[in-house]
Amino acid sequence: MTAASERPLITIEPTTKWWHLDIQELWANRELLKVLCERDIKVRYKQTVLGFAWALLQPLMMMIVFSVFFGHFAKIPSDGLPYPIFVYAGLLPWTFFSTAVTNSSQSLVNSSHVISKVYFPRLIVPFAVVGASLVDFFIASCFLFVMMFYYGITLSGQLLLTPLFIACITVSALGVGTFLSSLTVTYRDFRFVVPFLVQCWMFATPIAFPISIVPEQWRWLVSLNPMTGLIGGFRSCFLGQPFDWPSVLIAFAASIGFFVVGVFYFKSVERRFADIV
Amino acid sequence: MGDWAIQCDNLKKRYTLGERDIGSRNFREAITGAFAAPFRRFRQLSGDNHARNDFWALKGVDFEVKEGEVFGLVGRNGAGKSTLLKILARITAPTEGRVRMRGRAASLLEVGTGFHPELSGRENIYLNGSILGMTRAEISRKFDEIVDFAGVEKFLDTPVKRYSSGMYVRLAFAVAAHLEPEILLVDEVLAVGDQEFQKKCIARMKSLAGGSATIVFVSHSMSAIQALCNRCLLLEQGRSVEIGPTIDIISKYAAQVTSQQSFERDVVVGDKPSVQRADISTLPPRDGDEKENWRIRVTLNVVSPKKMNVAIGLKIKDALGSPVGFASCGHLGPDEMIALAPENSRITLEMPIQSLAVGDYTVSIRMSIPSVVVLEELEDCLAVTIERGAREGAIRALPQSWGYGCIELPLKYLERGSCDRILAGGHFALIEEDSSQRRTA
Numbered sequence: 001m002t003a004a005s006e007r008p009l010i011t012i013e014p015t016t017k018w019w020h021l022d023i024q025e026l027w028a029n030r031e032l033l034k035v036l037c038e039r040d041i042k043v044r045y046k047q048t049v050l051g052f053a054w055a056l057l058q059p060l061m062m063m064i065v066f067s068v069f070f071g072h073f074a075k076i077p078s079d080g081l082p083y084p085i086f087v088y089a090g091l092l093p094w095t096f097f098s099t100a101v102t103n104s105s106q107s108l109v110n111s112s113h114v115i116s117k118v119y120f121p122r123l124i125v126p127f128a129v130v131g132a133s134l135v136d137f138f139i140a141s142c143f144l145f146v147m148m149f150y151y152g153i154t155l156s157g158q159l160l161l162t163p164l165f166i167a168c169i170t171v172s173a174l175g176v177g178t179f180l181s182s183l184t185v186t187y188r189d190f191r192f193v194v195p196f197l198v199q200c201w202m203f204a205t206p207i208a209f210p211i212s213i214v215p216e217q218w219r220w221l222v223s224l225n226p227m228t229g230l231i232g233g234f235r236s237c238f239l240g241q242p243f244d245w246p247s248v249l250i251a252f253a254a255s256i257g258f259f260v261v262g263v264f265y266f267k268s269v270e271r272r273f274a275d276i277v
Numbered sequence: 278m279g280d281w282a283i284q285c286d287n288l289k290k291r292y293t294l295g296e297r298d299i300g301s302r303n304f305r306e307a308i309t310g311a312f313a314a315p316f317r318r319f320r321q322l323s324g325d326n327h328a329r330n331d332f333w334a335l336k337g338v339d340f341e342v343k344e345g346e347v348f349g350l351v352g353r354n355g356a357g358k359s360t361l362l363k364i365l366a367r368i369t370a371p372t373e374g375r376v377r378m379r380g381r382a383a384s385l386l387e388v389g390t391g392f393h394p395e396l397s398g399r400e401n402i403y404l405n406g407s408i409l410g411m412t413r414a415e416i417s418r419k420f421d422e423i424v425d426f427a428g429v430e431k432f433l434d435t436p437v438k439r440y441s442s443g444m445y446v447r448l449a450f451a452v453a454a455h456l457e458p459e460i461l462l463v464d465e466v467l468a469v470g471d472q473e474f475q476k477k478c479i480a481r482m483k484s485l486a487g488g489s490a491t492i493v494f495v496s497h498s499m500s501a502i503q504a505l506c507n508r509c510l511l512l513e514q515g516r517s518v519e520i521g522p523t524i525d526i527i528s529k530y531a532a533q534v535t536s537q538q539s540f541e542r543d544v545v546v547g548d549k550p551s552v553q554r555a556d557i558s559t560l561p562p563r564d565g566d567e568k569e570n571w572r573i574r575v576t577l578n579v580v581s582p583k584k585m586n587v588a589i590g591l592k593i594k595d596a597l598g599s600p601v602g603f604a605s606c607g608h609l610g611p612d613e614m615i616a617l618a619p620e621n622s623r624i625t626l627e628m629p630i631q632s633l634a635v636g637d638y639t640v641s642i643r644m645s646i647p648s649v650v651v652l653e654e655l656e657d658c659l660a661v662t663i664e665r666g667a668r669e670g671a672i673r674a675l676p677q678s679w680g681y682g683c684i685e686l687p688l689k690y691l692e693r694g695s696c697d698r699i700l701a702g703g704h705f706a707l708i709e710e711d712s713s714q715r716r717t718a
Contacts, residue, residue, distance in 0.1 A: 007459060012367060012376035035407040039393060039400075046395045046436075117390045118408055119367035271370035274363070275292070 021267055026121050036128035040103075041135055055136035056143055059095045063088040070208050079210045081239055085147045089235040090207035092144060093165070096137035097173050097227065098198045104129040104177030105194045108185050112277040122270050123263065126181045130173050137166075144238060156240040165234040168255045172226060175258030178266040185277050186269070205231055211244070223247035226254030281379070282460055282491040283342040283365065288374035290335040290360050290515075332543045334360040336515040337374070344379075345489040347482075349502045349523060351530045352512035354655045355542040358495045359464060361512070362386070365493060366462050380459030380491065383410050387464070389449030394438035398429055398448055401437050405452045419455045427451035454481045460491045465656075479504055497656035499527050499598050540658040549652050550581035550617055552642060557659040559630070561666075569631050571665035575640065577624040579617055586614040587652060589624065592641040593633075594657065601638070601683040604628050608647050630663055632684050636677025637662050 045051045063084055070076045071083030078086035104126035108115065111125055148155070184190040205227040206214070214222050222228050229244065229251025236243050335357045342348045350358045363369045365376060366384035391408040392401050402423055406416040416423075424430055427448040429440075437445060454477075463482070482505055486492055496502055502509065502523060509526035511518045511533075519529060539556040555577050562570035575591060588607025594600050606626065607614035615624060639660045644653040667674045668687070675685040 007380045010367075010376075010378040010382065012364065012371065012378070014371050014373055031413050032407045035404055035413075039396065039404055042400065043393060043395050111391075114391045114408060116368060117386045118384060118410075120408065120410070274369045 015271070021263065022121065026123060029121055029124055032120055033124050033128055033131065036124060037131040037135075040129060040132035044132070052139060055139040059088065059091045059140050060143060062091050062095070066091070066208050076209050077213060079212060079241060081153075082151050085144075085151050085153065085239070086210075086235070087208055088144060088147060089238050090231050092137065092140055093169050093231050093234045094202060094205065094207050094227070095140070096133055097169055097230075098202065099136070100130040100133035100170075100173035101176050101180065102194055102198055103133065104173070105180035105184050105190060107177075108181045108273060109188070109191075109277065115277055116274045122273060123178065123266060126178045126266075127174060130170065130177055133173070134170060148238065153239060158237045158240060158243075162234065162237040165230055165237060168252055169230050169234070171259045172230065172255040175255065175260070175262035177262070179258070179262035182266045182269050182273075185273050201225075201227065207231055223250060226251040226258070230255070280344045281341050282344040282346070283340075283348075283379075283493065284377045285338055285340050285365075286375045288335055288338045288361070288364060288376065289333065289372050290357075290364060290369070291372040292332045292334055333515055335364075335371070338510075338512070338515070338517045340510050340517060340520055342491055342493060344491055345486070346508060347486045347492045347494060347506045349506035349509035349526070350493065350495045350512065351499075351502060351509050351526055352518075353533060354540070354658050355514070356512040357515040358512055360515075362462055362464055362493065362495050378460060381410075382460040382462065383456045383458035384462040385409075385453050385456070385464065386462075388446065388453050392437060392445075392449060395436055397436055398424075398433045398440070401448070402452055405449065406455075409453065409456055410458070411456065415457075423451045423455050426454060450478065454478075457485075458490060460493070461485060462493045464495045465497065475501075499530070503527060538660065540655070544580055548582055549650075550579050550585065550587065550644065551653055552577055552644065552655060552658075553580050554578040555642060555655070555659055557640060557661045559661060559663055559665070560627075569666070569668055571630050572627045573630050573661055573663065575626045575628075575642075575659070577622075577626070577642070579622045579624060579644070581617040581619060581622060583619050585617050586646075587617055587644050588614050588647050589626065590643045590645075591626070591628065592643060594639045594641070595677060595683045596637040598639075601633070605643075608643075608645070611647065630665055631668065632686060633663050633665075634675045634677040634679075634681070634683045634685055635663055635665060636683075638683075 045054060048054060050057065066087045067084045071078065071087065076083070107126045107129045108122070115122065115125070180190055180194055184194070204222070204225055206222065211219060211222060211228065211232065223244070223246060229247035229249070232244055233248045233251070235241065338357070338361060340348075350361060352358050360369070362384070363386070364371050365378070366382070366386065368384070368386075389405065391405055393404060396404065402420065403413070403416055407413070411419075424433065427444070427450075429444055429448050432440065432444065437448070440448070461482075479501060482492060482494070486505070492505070494502070494505055506523045508521065509523050510520045511526045511529055513533065519526060538558065539554070540552075541554045544551045544553045555575060557573060557575050560572045560574050577589070586607070588605060588611075590603055590605030590608045592600060593602050593604070637660065639657040641657055642653065642655045642659070643651070645651040665674055668685075675681060677683055
């Protein structure tokens with residue numbers, strides 16, 4: 001038994017200030033984050049025949065559908081690249097972002113039974129879901145290399161910037177996910193709003209089409225969407241196109257903004273969760 | 278000992294009640310509410326009684342728990358025990374006041390929190406252990422011990438959804454039992470599981486307490502409180518009535534419980550039905566009825582969010598707190614379930630008491646959807662003194678205080694006979710009347 005003075009002193013008070021983000025406590029619970037992440041991954045593909053192949057199949061099937069309808073029938077240009085690889089390089093990060101956001105927005109409500117029985121930093125719940133989606137994303141990424149080899153696209157030095165874009169997409173997903181998850185606890189309306197929101201966001205982002213088909217005078221508006229810079233940047237890393245720096249910089253700033261707003265909103269309402277979930 | 282481990286200052290907790298609680302409020306209402314807010318604020322400031330929808334679960338509780346102490350929280354349903362424990366466990370925040378705790382705290386409000394049915398026993402041990410605050414290394418170190426304790430070696434790689442409910446609870450408890458916190462907060466976990474399981478729980482808590490951990494323990498079982506606690510806090514309607522040695526508090530609590538013929542509380546209409554009011558009374562036989570038709574009648578007001586069928590059961594305990602019997606509509610026969618109307622239902626239940634010994638009893642109410650979910654469990658929420666006439670042919674009814682137990686069973690003899698004493702052995706023999714009476718040597 002440690003002496004009294006060595007023990008941690010916990011003070012429980014009516015309100016914690018919204019800027020009071022206990023990073024030490026989060027760090028102390030990193031193992032729980034990992035365990036919850038593992039749980040999500042394991043449970044998702046339990047009792048499926050194809051198992052982890054689904055992580056790959058989802059963007060793959062989307063890619064086929066998009067290639068047939070948009071690439072083949074609608075003849076949407078793809079900046080001189082083969083349409084399938086063009087769209088796959090966009091769908092891949094987008095699928096990660098959208099599943100991470102959709103699932104994490106539901107995460108608190110789905111784990112209400114745990115939240116109302118045990119204390120741990122609640123941020124871990126949506127974070128773990130984003131982590132699990134990240135693993136799916138890495139699995140699906142392998143296929144991108146296969147496609148690059150097939151279409152004979154050489155790896156460029158830009159590939160080294162990929163981790164930066166993945167990090168930014170993750171940070172955005174964490175921010176948007178935590179924000180929506182805390183809103184969903186109070187307003188269950190968001191259960192219906194989020195899928196719709198994600199759908200709209202997808203069409204507002206140049207995934208299935210290049211930004212070059214957007215009329216010149218509206219391009220700045222599309223660039224304001226942070227996902228434009230992130231998805232475009234990710235695609236450029238692999239396919240060797242030039243970066244659109246203004247939109248990339250907007251995206252970097254926005255992803256940090258999302259994160260800060262999401263996490264601090266979450267912290268400010270966190271303590272009410274157990275009462276209303 | 279001597280140093281404090283937990284200090285509570287003027288702890289208050291408010292819940293807001295209403296037609297719908299804040300959780301199920303939808304977005305439109307929030308927006309209209311936001312526009313109406315200035316007006317509401319105006320009304321508040323002008324002294325309008327805005328507090329009528331507020332419900333104070335705790336109205337200012339102070340206490341201090343010493344290091345190494347086992348501290349019991351005692352009180353009737355709705356007294357605020359669970360709310361207090363939830364605040365200590367940091368699950369919910371207090372509205373006012375402050376708590377200070379020294380030490381690594383773990384809470385055990387139920388066993389098996391976070392168990393996932395699809396995952397194997399092994400995976401669930403790690404999952405549940407981590408949620409309860411153990412590190413991975415700690416779990417790995419204790420893994421064999423946990424498995425041994427639960428007795429599930431053979432099924433470690435089977436998903437827990439295939440476990441029997443006994444195995445499930447054993448595994449869940451085994452993980453919880455291997456927590457080694459400095460402060461442990463325990464709710465009515467002892468209420469689940471069989472006798473043996475409960476013994477294990479108590480034994481484990483005793484050994485923890487022996488190892489100088491501080492324990493805060495909530496229970497309705499006075500025998501468990503007595504077995505474990507050094508000191509107790511008696512709560513009543515959100516206020517602390519008394520803090521003192523366990524024996525004193527238990528007798529205070531017992532006096533409280535045996536005076537309660539009706540039970541009422543504010544309920545939050547959530548997504549499940551709850552009992553808002555309950556009354557109990559003993560009724561004599563109706564005119565023209567058989568003389569032996571004494572009954573107790575329980576009337577319940579149940580508030581339900583929607584139409585649904587539930588089973589309602591009554592658990593009867595004697596004056597010493599031992600269960601005597603259980604009566605239910607629907608727990609044993611699904612056809613007997615009670616249909617609840619949306620919003621308010623008034624339910625009247627009657628039970629013959631001809632076989633119950635005269636004396637004091639407490640009644641617990643249990644409402645559930647059998648083998649799906651327990652909706653409500655109100656321990657000892659009603660008390661009744663059973664008085665009844667003697668059965669036919671008797672001059673008085675059996676009193677509980679005689680210590681023969683609580684049930685007066687009807688005993689019939691099949692043929693007329695007489696008893697006779699045999700020698701000095703003290704044996705009796707039944708001798709048929711029509712056979713010649715003879716003494717056996």
